[in-house]
Amino acid sequence: MRKPDNLIGESEAFLTVLDHTSRLAPLNRPVLILGERGTGKELIAQRMHYLSRRWDQPLLSLNCAALSEGVIDSELFGHEAGSFTGAKGRHQGRFERAEGGTLFLDELATAPLGVQEKLLRVIEYGEYERVGGSKTCQANVRLICATNEDLPQLAQKGQFRADLLDRLAFDIIHLPPLRGRREDIMPLAEYYAVKMCRELGFGYFSGFSNQATEQLLSYNWPGNIRELKNVVERSIFRQGIEEEPIHDIVIDPFKPPWQQDDKTVADQQQASVPSGNQPQTERELAQQTEHEIQPTLPVDFRQWQQDQEIALIKQALAQAQFNQRKAAELLSLSYHQLRGLLKKYQLVGNNEIQ
Template identity: 45%
Template sequence: MTADTPGLVEALGQSDAFLAFMERVAAVARVDRPVVLVGERGSGKELAAARLHFHSPRWEGPFVVVNPAALPRTLLESELFGHEAGAFTGAARRRLGRFEMADQGTLFLDELQAAPRAVQEKLLRAVEYGAIERIGAGEPVNVDARIVAATNVDPRELVRRGRLMPDLLDRLAFAVLIVPPLRSRHGDIAYLAERFAARFAAELGRPEPPRFTAAALAALAAHDWPGNIRELKNTVERAVFEAHGPRIDHVAIDPFDQEDRITPSPIKGGPGGIIPPGGVQGRSPAGVQGQSPVGVVQEGQSPSWPPEASLPPWPEAIAAFETDLLRRALARAGGNQRRAAEALGLTYHQFRGLYRKYAQALDAGRKAP
């Protein structure tokens, strides 16, 4: 497997959540059993399936992809299982299906829930017995293909809705891998944005990619990215295309809104939605009533600019705020990181990513007299 293997070049990251997921993928890849991938749209399910294949003993075999949602239901059975000549009008010759094409390799079934029940029943037989029947054939054909299936909805919910056969899920779910969404991969947004920018700048023939300013990177980190990596990649490439200098100061999230330019988003809570690090609405950071946080307009006051004291740069303010929260959660949890993560409503991997990001500041705070 090389770095430019199709479908693998964007499986990048350095966050704890991403690295833990990749370790799990590598471990499961070595076991020749079916796998179910669960993840949001654009989170990289096909990339994970490719990793499962190329890290497995089947890596020299074919990696075949089929998306049941992208095919008409009337053609899906033929596409998966093939047909014999004369099986139906227009079937002039025998055609092999995707199962047979994936023999000795891996078959990736994306959006499994889109397959109708009749097709799911044939899938169950294929997984259970390693045999398929072409449409119009009288005898089964033995096929040795590993199945990796993916859904963007909890498959247990799909079973409850009647969209997925419970027997098929039971047979496929030897291992269930949850693909982490981009918003939980702390640090990976900037990491991926810079690489997408460099690659697209090279495609455009530019000698150097434009650099994101600190404000632009902070704004990217503030977005929820419901479309995950796919959305980030498109957004970054659009920003590179529209950049006319060495820097990217603003990024357009919505391509349909020509006025949409991401600027640092306020943190919810205070007047105007801003809570300064360590402070709350109507109180100073020390908690004294009646003292206004720097730059926050209180009720009955007229806004003025510039404020009496200068505001800190956005990235520094966010870093101070997050460091303060981490320090307080650790103190409350007696230094136990898992309990601190629970107190903040984070997963352990999310907490570890933030802890590594601010480790130097947190260590300095512990050593201070």
């Protein structure tokens, strides 16, 4: 029996998804999973299967986008011998092989309308026919589907069957993008880093430097977890030194190494400023810092005080790598007190927390 891959995260958004999945798992209903590419839709489908009463039965998957219309029809429902050129014998489809278990269909929006009609019949009546056959087959299979497309909009355009959408929408699991669960970036990065170090034969993982951590947390991750995994593995491989923490995060492998990014150029320009223009003594530095902290009067005291609280909370979150419990400790607050402040200032899930 195939074991499910690890689901890693401690953010509120991610834990809510896990709880939702666990409550849906025992029900014998079709479920739709929506989320961007690379957010882990198949892992959620695996969790749902292994927490269901079908856990000891087959779990099969099919990417609808990878097959043409004729092939996907045969792969799902099977075909009889001689049903088309090259069909030398009867072929068992995914529904037949998943009997008693679960079938996960990814990229459902790409499935042809004819296939969608057959899926609707399976859901409603538990029946289907093999390609080229006339015998009705019975199906006891739980269907879990996933897509990153806007299915209601496609249904309005006639590009997706509205009746199938109605049957699939008993309940929907919305997977948040990685940029919406930043507390999970470093735990995920460390997990993939340890796995890569083992693959390279390293005895241990030396961790990420502060610079690397800042890069990982500040990037927007349009490719989500899949992109994070590739970036971490690439960065460890390129550095290739077991004893040193990872300093450089290689996000864009297509960028030639001799091209400097804007931040590097700006840093070099800042370093080239004559030292006479910078504070030279601790007293001057203290005076400069005090000047930056003190507001210019007149001032809205309540607003200034609120801005200071928000800035301090953001600083603690960044230092704690967006682990809210660690951030609460840095501020000498309880976890619930910090959660209250995050809600008060609408910082929960806010993209401003970077």
